[in-house]
Amino acid sequence: MSRYTYPVALLLSITCATGALAQAEPLKIGVPTSQTGPYAALGEQVIRAIEFAAAEANAAGGVDGRKVEVKIGNDEGNPEVGRRAAEKLATEGHKILIGSISSAVGLALSTQLNRWDAIYVSVVNKTPKLTGDSCTPRTFRANHSDDMDIAIVAPWLAESETKKWAIIGADYVWGRGSGAAFKAAATKTGKSITTELYAPLGTADFAPYITQLRDSGAEGLWVALAGSEAINFAKQAKQFGLVDKMTVFGHNFVASSIIKAVGTDAVGFWGNVNYSASIKTPNNEKFVAAWRAKFNADPTEYEGEAYSGMQAIFEAAKKAKSAKASDIAKAFSGLTAETVYGPVTMRAADHQLEMPNYLGRVAEKDGKPVIQVVRSFDSKAATPPPSGECKM
Amino acid sequence: MLTNALNGLVYGSLLFVLSSGLVLVYGLRRVVNFSHGALYMLGAYIGYSIALRYGFTAGVLAGGIALGLVGIVLDLLVFRNLSDRNPLVTVIVTFGVFLVLEDIVKSVWGTQNYTLDPPAALAGVVEIGGNPFPAYRLFIIGASFLMAMILVVWLKFGRTGLFVRAASVDPSVAAMCGVRTDLLGPAVVGLGAAFAGFSGIIAAPFLSLHPAMGSEILVLSFVVSVIGGLGSFVGAFVSAMLLGQMQAFGTVYMPELASLLPFLLMSFILIWRPQGLGGRSA
Incomplete structure (x- = not known):
């Protein structure tokens, strides 16, 4: 018997440890973006940066102890396809949506967020409508508008x-x-x-x-x-x-x-x-160094913007102390977060991130x-x- | 005016070379080849990679020859078995081939855009009517007309051209007269694919390379073949030129309708003359 005691104890302790980590509800991110179509090359960059941000957060023990899970969908650059892709992601529990390329897709998603109990964080959409007449309490823009x-x-x-x-x-x-x-x-x-x-x-x-x-x-x-x-x-x-x-x-x-x-x-x-690897903030220098170590290249504009969007989401989730979309939405509005751009604020009036350009x-x-x-x-x-x- | 007409001629001749590949394959195999756009794209990418290392001429030859080989393989593996199937089956299968080729391009070359500079001799501009016009665009017109002429001369006066025409009208009677129709298939599909490859690499210096380029041009080349009448070279020529001019003048005089014009023309032709401009009535 005695020769089993040690392995069994070890096994037990491992299960207990992972059990403790799994107790915190994971932060589930859905990425309806362009894997095909005219914006596929942009979609590829956005996906790369989002996955990089998630992996980095997970390696550091998660966001407030929550594991970040990313799932990718394909919007083909088309609002109707994008709406379907996002609906699938949201029904699978990935209710923090981020990363559509075309503004038309972003606008299509924002009309459905209440129904899906989701939020949408734009990192590429530029149309002023998103934070103008089409704004919603669940839509946020973490990039520059036109x-x-x-x-x-x-x-x-x-x-x-x-x-x-x-x-x-x-x-x-x-x-x-x-x-x-x-x-x-x-x-x-x-x-x-x-x-x-x-x-x-x-x-x-x-x-x-x-x-x-x-x-x-x-x-x-x-x-x-x-x-x-x-x-x-x-x-x-x-x-x-x-x-x-x-x-x-x-x-x-x-x-x-x-x-x-x-x-x-x-x-x-x-x-x-809208983003440059040469931006002089400690946060950006750390990001660029980590990115170079992994990809042997500077992050592009779209990669920097998508990464900074993820940073903002993580800060909102920390403030909300929750992985639920509705809690994060409340915490996000008016939040000041440290990103690659330095400290930036999600303006409560229209959910436009106030950031340098x-x-x-x-x-x-x-x-x-x-x-x-x-x-x-x-x-x-x-x-x-x-x-x-x-x-x- | 003159520059507009020339612009139309450039795009029209590119569309014509591309759709003549479709016409060739349909004429002999009665297969509506939806993978044609992907063949065009593959020709552009292969030609691009070769052109970077060995120069533009080598790239053009490589794009054509490599796609000729792809065409022969496609015929032996796919089209041969499709020739007397339900048209819907051929559409689905060739569209499947399209998707497979598109994914191959994506995994080899990635999703980013590439551009190719025209060869140095054609990089400048030529003064036409007091306005500069890129020399390379004139080359496209010349190269397309040359290819069209070779094709017509071969089909009308060549011995193998005669066989192809015979087999297009009635394969079994042609076979009875001693034509090796089993060899004609791969040769003609190979040639059709080579035309797609040529047009891909010839277009590369003015249209950038990206994985959606095949589907973008596929629709227009089908519009050309439908308006011209599937299987008719003269029809394809007339409709490609017509479409090129519509594009050029439409964007100037009717910008709101410009992108609709090809489809309006197609609907009109299908109602008025369902077999197409140059097609024989069934």
Whole structure:
């Protein structure tokens, strides 16, 4: 008998220990994002960062002792498919939803959150509607809205000598919204808009648009295209010689995944930079070091944003002392959390995270394009007040 | 005006080369090949990888030849068994092939975008009517017309071309006359796939490479074949050119309707002439 005593005791102690850990209800995260479709490359980055954040938290003993469980769904970049994917995740208990790429998907999810008893934390959706007329007590945006990007573009635009501008955007809620916001900012600073063009999603050949932009006589160009469309446009515009003489500002264009594909043809393009590995906060330096150790590369913009969204969720769960979506929603509203951006606050009025933002430009270094942050704006300058359209 | 017409011509000729592959396969095998978009994508990716190492010409050849081989394998394994099945079965099976190839591309090359620069000799612009026009786009028009000419000459005047036409009309009578129809199948499907591969790699310097590129273009190439009449080269040519011009002028004069125009035209043709522009009535 005696020779069994020790192993049995060991076994018992192990079961007891794991039993104690399992008592805390796990924090179940659902990620309805684009695994296929035009935004698959962005979805891949978001998934990588979310899984990284979860693994890091679990290695440190979980969030307040709660294990973080992540489950991925596929929204295919389509609101209806996204709604179904999120519903499946929510019914399986993954009620903390995060990570949709398309704004249209984010808006579709936010209408269903009460029914699913879930919350949705945007880390990529930019449409002002999400924190405007379509806001809900269960919807949160932990990334920059279009309005925030425009808020930092306006001072730059006022100083710019380029007078006549043209707009090319993707023909859906985000592209149209971005174009309209730029138009308003441009008119306010005394610039004129000569042409506004919106290309349907899935446009591959931009030649007819490029010809019109060239004929418009504009000196500056606002580009609100995403994913492969942004890349195709930039390459083709360069081949037509369109962008050589123009000031080009790409909304969400100056991002590693796009610049890498476009190559040196993007040199000189201006853009908002929503996250950069070069942000100087202790939190970010720690994150970048851990990321480099694992992936041997700097985190991209989308990876940094998704990671920071997870940091905010973890802080909210700690404050709520609960893994239940409704408790986390209550704790999240008005929460000040330490993230890669430094201390940021989830504004209670419309659930927009007040955070810093950056303006950058593509430069050439050793024959390769690199993103340089030209100006930083603190949370106060970067976050315009609530639009007043949000009634929770 | 002129630049617009040229823009339409570029896209139209690319669509034509792509859909002639569909037409070839349908003509002989009566298989509506839904995997065609994936073949186009695979050609682009293989050509891209080769072009990076051995130059653009090698990439174009590799894209075409590799896809020719893929086509031969596809015919022996899949299409041969599909030729007298229910059309719905062929649609499901070839769509399955499409998904498999798309996943292969994703696991080998990943989901990120790639772009290929045009070869140095074609990288510049040419002045046309006082406006710069990319030389590479003119090359696309030239290359597509060359491929179309070779195909037409071969089918009309070549001995094997005659066999293909004979087997398309009636395989059993052609076989009785001594045509080796069992060899024609792999050859024609291989050629169709090679056309898809060629158009993929030729498109690479102006359309970036990404895993959704196959499904994006598949729809349009089907619209081309349906409007032209499945199995008709002349029809496919006319409808590809028509679609290219519609795209170019539609986005200028009717931007709200531009993306709908191809489908409106298709519906109209299907009502007015269900067999398509160049199709024979059944």
